[in-house]
Amino acid sequence: MSSSRSGGGGGGGSGSKTRVGRYELGRTLGEGNFAKVKFARNVETKENVAIKILDKENVLKHKMIGQIKREISTMKLIRHPNVVRMYEVMASKTKIYIVLQFVTGGELFDKIASKGRLKEDEARKYFQQLICAVDYCHSRGVYHRDLKPENLLMDANGILKVSDFGLSALPQQVREDGLLHTTCGTPNYVAPEVINNKGYDGAKADLWSCGVILFVLMAGYLPFEEANLMALYKKIFKADFTCPPWFSSSAKKLIKRILDPNPSTRITIAELIENEWFKKGYKPPAFEQANVSLDDVNSIFNESVDSRNLVVERREEGFIGPMAPVTMNAFELISTSQGLNLSSLFEKQMLSLSFTTMNSRDFLFIWKIGAC
Structure with a gap:
């Protein structure tokens, strides 16, 4: 497993850039066996986002379709000011792209x-x-x-x-x-x-x-x-x-x-x-509760070109503007966009409140075997 660390290089300059749908992809923030996280920008709104990219072949090989569908469904159902937002999910012939809110304040x-x-x-x-x-x-x-x-x-x-x-x-x-x-x-x-x-x-x-x-x-x-x-x-x-x-x-x-x-x-x-x-001092947030459809969750595994979520990853030549704050490291960016449970794909060394000798993020207790 490897990861890149954000800093002065890799976020801008001239050269090729990769587009997926309306998003311009920046540098890779972290990589695992099944997925990678990339910093990205919505070229229409200029909004910064985090995109998790999963390899379809690996998802199918490891029988993770049910889990991925459930996690995406969960994130789509939740639209609340105090929950990390999932904006959309897209798919190409070989990959799944999960677009998440970019949160910068840490854990x-x-x-x-x-x-x-x-x-x-x-x-x-x-x-x-x-x-x-x-x-x-x-x-x-x-x-x-x-x-x-x-x-x-x-x-x-x-x-x-x-x-x-x-x-x-x-x-x-x-x-x-x-x-x-x-x-x-x-x-x-x-x-x-x-x-x-x-x-x-x-x-x-x-x-x-x-x-x-x-x-x-x-x-x-x-x-x-x-x-x-x-x-x-x-x-x-x-x-x-x-x-x-x-x-x-x-x-x-x-x-x-x-x-x-x-x-x-x-x-x-x-x-x-x-x-x-x-x-004491409690003020519930005001927000609109939108009706959410889960019809497109199955479509991310649909090979049909008619699927509205089917996108093509393409490279373009030209200038790429600054793509990420230079003060945050890769794992901080990963942690700010954890809409899905990909903890097994990434490692993060940190102080632990856990009573065990294992990292409390990585120590996942499952009493009996079975998908949660």
Whole structure:
């Protein structure tokens, strides 16, 4: 696996340029076995975007069609100010192009790693945006299932953006009992009922993860942390944690209601939004809810020239303007556009809040084999 690092070279100058549809491709930011990420610009609007390019042959060979379709469907369904936006998906005869919002503020994880912890008011501001986004996702029948600070990005204005829907579940994955049954997520943030492997409510499990995130934002460390995985699970099952003394009493009470190991008595998002601690300074974002069609998701694998999403990658000679901020490195750009779960395709060395010796981004816990 290799990657390029952004800097003074490779982003502009004279020479050939590559166009895909309305997008002019810049340099490659990262490469994996199945995909690469490129910085790009919409030549019509001049807007900067990130484009993930997947090789169709590899997708078919590794039987990833179902997963890719589900992830694209998820991203199309979600149109919210606090969620990374997927603008469109295109395909050529050999490739799939996923055009994503370009977010420049980095990860919330990095903010915690550098500061140690956030003040309560600042933590509340991010938590409010997180809950607003998660509540909207649930209203669209989408459950994230891998919420953690590493999957929360910030734009240039400090607005939180939820990313990485690679483990998300759609309504059709809910069984007859009304529950999800694939156990997945990151150990530190996973709800006890998910580990229990007897079925779980996706909304309640997501809210538990949000509670862990709130604790981490305010404490600077994890509520559940053990070197041994089974010891960790025992703590999670019993919700065995202690809030540090600098938490306000109202924050402590709320976190304990969210991190209730019994999902039937755990606070709901509707109840949470009415909580006095949560409501302080809360201003839900105003946005339009557009009707979204998923009809074109299948067309990205359609070889027909009649497909409106079929594009041709072509090279043109001429000047290429500056294509990316020179202050960001390749992996920062990759992290800002994680609309799909391509974590297995890229590596990023970073400080880890995880209790394990493995990188918390790369350590994906799947209790049983099966597509999430």
